[in-house]
Amino acid sequence: xxxxxxxxxxxxxxxxxxxxxxxxxxxTFGGEPTVVVPCVDANxxxxxxxxxxxxxxxxxxxxxxxxxxxGWASALDAVVPQxxxxxGASPQSKDLAARLAARRGLSVVQDAVAIDGNNITSPVYxxxxxxxxxxxxxxxxxxxxxxxxxxxxxxxxxxIVDTTGDVATSVQEFMARASERLDVAEANIVISGGRGMxxxxxxxxxxxxxxxIGAAVGASRAAVDTWEAIPxxxxxxxxxxxxxxxxxxxxxxxxxxxxLAGMRSSKYIVAINKDADAPIFQHADYGIxxxxxxxxxxxxxxxxxxxx
Amino acid sequence: xxxxxxxxxxxxxTNAKIVVSGDRVDLSSVKMVMSPYDEFAVETAMKHKEAxxxxxxxxxxxxxGADKILKDAKAIxxxxxxxxxxxxxxxxxxxxxxxxxxxxxxxxxxVYCGKSAADTGAGSTGPGLAERLGWTSVSNVIxxxxxxxxxxxxxxxxxxxxxxxxxxxxxxxxxxxxxxxKPNVKGIMQAKRAAVDVxxxxxxASSITVVNQSLPPAKxxxxxxEGGAAAAEVANLLRDEANVL
Ligand SMILES: Cc1cc2nc3c(=O)[nH]c(=O)nc-3n(C[C@H](O)[C@H](O)[C@H](O)COP(=O)(O)OP(=O)(O)OC[C@H]3O[C@@H](n4cnc5c(N)ncnc54)[C@H](O)[C@@H]3O)c2cc1C
Ligand SMILES: Nc1ncnc2c1ncn2[C@@H]1O[C@H](COP(=O)(O)O)[C@@H](O)[C@H]1O
Numbered sequence: 201x202x203x204x205x206x207x208x209x210x211x212x213x214x215x216x217x218x219x220x221x222x223x224x225x226x227x228t229f230g231g232e233p234t235v236v237v238p239c240v241d242a243n244x245x246x247x248x249x250x251x252x253x254x255x256x257x258x259x260x261x262x263x264x265x266x267x268x269x270x271g272w273a274s275a276l277d278a279v280v281p282q283x284x285x286x287x288g289a290s291p292q293s294k295d296l297a298a299r300l301a302a303r304r305g306l307s308v309v310q311d312a313v314a315i316d317g318n319n320i321t322s323p324v325y326x327x328x329x330x331x332x333x334x335x336x337x338x339x340x341x342x343x344x345x346x347x348x349x350x351x352x353x354x355x356x357x358x359x360i361v362d363t364t365g366d367v368a369t370s371v372q373e374f375m376a377r378a379s380e381r382l383d384v385a386e387a388n389i390v391i392s393g394g395r396g397m398x399x400x401x402x403x404x405x406x407x408x409x410x411x412x413i414g415a416a417v418g419a420s421r422a423a424v425d426t427w428e429a430i431p432x433x434x435x436x437x438x439x440x441x442x443x444x445x446x447x448x449x450x451x452x453x454x455x456x457x458x459x460l461a462g463m464r465s466s467k468y469i470v471a472i473n474k475d476a477d478a479p480i481f482q483h484a485d486y487g488i489x490x491x492x493x494x495x496x497x498x499x500x501x502x503x504x505x506x507x508x
Numbered sequence: 509x510x511x512x513x514x515x516x517x518x519x520x521x522t523n524a525k526i527v528v529s530g531d532r533v534d535l536s537s538v539k540m541v542m543s544p545y546d547e548f549a550v551e552t553a554m555k556h557k558e559a560x561x562x563x564x565x566x567x568x569x570x571x572x573g574a575d576k577i578l579k580d581a582k583a584i585x586x587x588x589x590x591x592x593x594x595x596x597x598x599x600x601x602x603x604x605x606x607x608x609x610x611x612x613x614x615x616x617x618x619v620y621c622g623k624s625a626a627d628t629g630a631g632s633t634g635p636g637l638a639e640r641l642g643w644t645s646v647s648n649v650i651x652x653x654x655x656x657x658x659x660x661x662x663x664x665x666x667x668x669x670x671x672x673x674x675x676x677x678x679x680x681x682x683x684x685x686x687x688x689x690k691p692n693v694k695g696i697m698q699a700k701r702a703a704v705d706v707x708x709x710x711x712x713a714s715s716i717t718v719v720n721q722s723l724p725p726a727k728x729x730x731x732x733x734e735g736g737a738a739a740a741e742v743a744n745l746l747r748d749e750a751n752v753l
Contacts, residue, residue, distance in 0.1 A: 267664070269635050269645045291631070291663075295647045298600070298632035302639035307601040307716045310630040319719055325627055328526040329533050332719045333599075339716065346748040368644035369673040372659060376667055386683065389752070413753060444523065447752040468750045470742060476732075485750065486742045487732035494736025502743035506753060 202229045202338065203283030207276065207300075208237040208248055209293060210264075215247030218288055220350030223252040225343045226286045227351060228315045236280050237358065238264045238272060245358040252351025256358040263365025267292050273299035275365030282338065289342040301340035308340040309333060313347050327446070327467060381407075384436060387416035389447045390463070392436055394420035396452020396473065397492065400429035405496045406451060412503050418443065420453045437462035451492050455480025472496070509561035510675060513611055514553040515621035515633065516566050516581055518574040519543045522626050531720035542577040545622030548681040550581055551688040552652050553620045559654035563587040565614055569606055571595045575704045583691030583699035590614065590705045599716035600632045606709050607633070608640040613707070619678045623648050634680030644673050647680040 204226035209216040215237055226233035232254020237245035238261070245258035259279045263271040273296060280300070287297040289311050301308035313330075314321040320341060324331040335341075384390050391406050403417065410417050418441075419434040436443055438458040448466035453459060455471070455478055463469070464483055471484035474491045481487040488495050520526070520538040527534050542550075553564045565588040566581035568574045578589035592610050611619055619638075624631035631647065638645030650668070651661040659672040660679060691699070733741065747753045 266669075269638070269647065270643075273639060291648050294631050295635045295645075298630075298635040299639045299645070301600065301632070302604055302636035305601065307599040307714065308630070308632050308636065309716065310628075310632060322629075323724070324629060324721070325520065325526045325533065326522060326629060327724060329528060329721050330724050331721045333716050334719050336715045344751065346751065368677075369646060369671040371664075372670045372672050374664065374667045374669050375661070447746065447750070468746065468752050470746070472739070476734075481730070481732060483730075484732070485728075485730050486745060487730060488736065488738050488742060489732060489734050490736035490738070495739040496736075498736050499739035499743055502740045503753070506743065506747055 202231070203281060204229050204231060204233040205280050205283050205285050206233050206235045206253070207280070207285060207287045207293070207296065208235055209288035209290065210238060213240065213244050215245065216288070217350070218345045219248060220251035220352065221345060221348040222286045222288060222343055223351040223354075224348035225312070225315055225341075226284075227252065229284060232354070233286070234281060235355075236276065238276060240264050242358065242360045245360075248358065249356035250352055250354065252354045254355060256355045258358040258360045259363050260360055261363045261365055263363075263367050266371055268365070268367045268369050269295050269299050271365035271367030272296055273303050275363045276300060277303050278363045279361045284338045285340045287340065287342045289344045294342050297340045297342040306339050307335070308342070309335065310342045312341050312343045315341070315343075381410075382414075382416035384416040384418040384434060384443050385441045387443075388445050389413055389415035389449075390418050390436070390443050390445045390466070391415050391449040391451065392418035392420065392453060392463075393423055393451050394453030395422040395426060397423065398452075400427040402492075403430065405492070405500070409496065409500050409503060412500065412507055415449075420459050450480050450484075451496070453480055454478050455483060510556065510617045511615050512553050512556055512562055512564045513614060513616035513619045514546070514549050514564060514566050514581070514586065515607065515619060516546045516550065516568050516577050517543045517622070517625045518568065518570055518577045519626040526723075528721060528723050531722065533721045540573065540576070542580055543622050543625045543627075545624060545681055545683065547688045548683055549620040549622050550584055550586065551686065552649070552679065552681050552684070554585055554689065555652065556618065556620075556654055565590055565616070567607070567610055567614070568592070569594050569598075569603060569610070578704055579699040579702065580691070582702045583695040584689055585695060588705065589702060590707060593706055593708050594711055596711065597714065597718060598711060599714035600630070600636055602712050602714045604633060604636040604640050605712050607637050609709050610707065611637070611641065617676050621678065621680050623680045623682045631680065634678045638678035641676065641678070644677040645680070646671060646673065646677070648682045649679050650682050650684040651686070652679065
């Protein structure tokens with residue numbers, strides 16, 4: 201049996217609910233995982249109660265005010281027991297996982313989507329293949345969310361341990377995210393509008409969603425040809441750009457073969473169209489038969505609450 | 509004047525179809541290129557040199573085939589190209605140990621790399637290397653400024669944070685909102701003649717071994733919903749089932 205330690209996933213200075221999934225992942229190695237909560241104020245560790253932990257350590261330090269890789273790794277290393285460490289797979293947690301692993305001379309496996317004994321599976325080649333590796337001895341594993349059913353019960357009261365970290369960066373300023381539009385050919389997510397958007401002004405609804413999820417805005421040829429305000433650079437399709445994003449959202453686009461030519465290899469396709477017989481639905485993983493006026497506000501609200 | 513190192517890795521072209529034969533991905537007929545985020549690392553390293561002087565060395569760990577991407581970096585304008593000879597599979601621990609030694613040998617003071625390699629998707633190398641060297645690191649950097657101290661921009665919550673730091677440091681680069689320079693004719697000619705400085709460094713044993721590689725499970729047939737309210741359900745599925753958000 202391997203001793204396992206979960207580094208709690210934090211969001212806005214609180215323990216994020218996905219931490220209970222990390223505990224479940226840790227439990228696959230047997231034993232009772234220890235959850236370590238990086239916090240500025242020990243009260244912040246209260247959220248780790250009832251997440252299935254054998255014990256909870258509130259690692260308290262001013263170093264945890266802002267994320268600093270070196271500061272967090274050194275402050276955590278001082279209090280985290282030896283063993284296999286489990287973290288979340290957000291960009292920050294993966295960064296921390298890599299630093300902690302290096303600090304202890306361990307190897308790291310990122311983005312685990314399955315754990316079977318000492319065999320860990322994660323996506324490689326941008327999700328075009330899956331790879332299973334076998335670990336010997338302790339390792340650091342970052343685990344994707346929504347893979348393990350959350351654990352519950354277990355420890356409630358944290359043990360508070362003060363620690364210090366070697367913080368190496370300082371935040372000069374926070375800036376609102378630049379709203380510069382991404383290029384459709386380079387984005388991981390593309391949301392495109394077609395003639396069904398009715399007018400070029402209505403593309404602001406697509407732009408708002410794009411800003412929320414970090415997407416690029418594209419268009420069908422009919423939209424580009426009909427409206428001067430929609431530039432050809434946005435066109436997806438046979439005579440426009442070919443895109444291969446993880447997610448393509450087609451809004452008010454019929455799904456003509458020339459449009460499909462430019463986007464059908466997208467990993468996931470969502471279609472919003474008021475016509476249930478629109479050909480785009482045959483290629484969609486998720487189809488919504490509705491007007492965009494009806495569907496986009498709901499979609500935007502849901503995405504906003506997810507992105508926090 | 510900083511001694512600047514940029515890490516570059518050879519990976520399959522991201523447009524290539526990935527095929528599996530037996531229990532391994534078969535890359536024999538796939539075009540290999542510089543990992544996309546490494547292009548932003550090279551660009552940022554070149555900007556650093558322009559602002560502060562010094563020299564840029566592109567460094568890779570790999571087989572002779574990886575010389576091509578070193579030459580690509582040379583054509584863009586790096587001063588030196590170095591390859592640490594390695595043909596075996598390495599886990600993060602082994603790779604970072606080799607890189608740390610190479611960076612030390614080369615006397616690097618700042619290292620740029622990609623936020624994640626297109627094959628592993630891991631994002632472990634930058635922070636792991638920094639920890640081994642005892643250096644500062646910042647990941648997912650989308651811009652850097654060199655006037656009046658060194659600062660970088662990185663996402664933080666929904667916003668961006670501008671962080672100041674001092675060298676030595678490892679900076680992992682994401683796509684920034686700047687263009688990466690393309691090689692010119694002179695650069696391409698120089699790259700042709702340039703010799704790769706090939707070094708050998710002992711590779712430690714890996715504690716992680718690849719068991720198998722396979723294609724992802726086939727995509728389930730599409731689901732269709734009636735009415736705009738279903739968009740909430742679809743948003744959840746995008747996160748929980750498709751894992752694309
Ligand atoms: C040689 C050639 C090259 C071409 N290259 C390209 C190309 O590169 N890219 C490209 O896109 N096309 C290309 N086309 C054009 C292509 O054939 C189609 O004409 C075009 O894709 C149609 O665009 P659309 O789906 O936006 O418009 P339409 O076909 O007019 O479809 C509009 C859709 O919006 C829906 N809709 C209407 N109102 C709403 C609402 N309120 N809410 C939700 N849905 C609504 C409708 O049901 C309809 O399905 C090319 C054609 C040719 C001949
Ligand atoms: N074998 C290698 N040689 C040189 N640089 C590498 C190598 N592997 C990874 N890197 C660098 O580290 C980055 C992140 O890789 P990874 O940690 O695998 O996601 C890459 O974008 C490269 O800049």
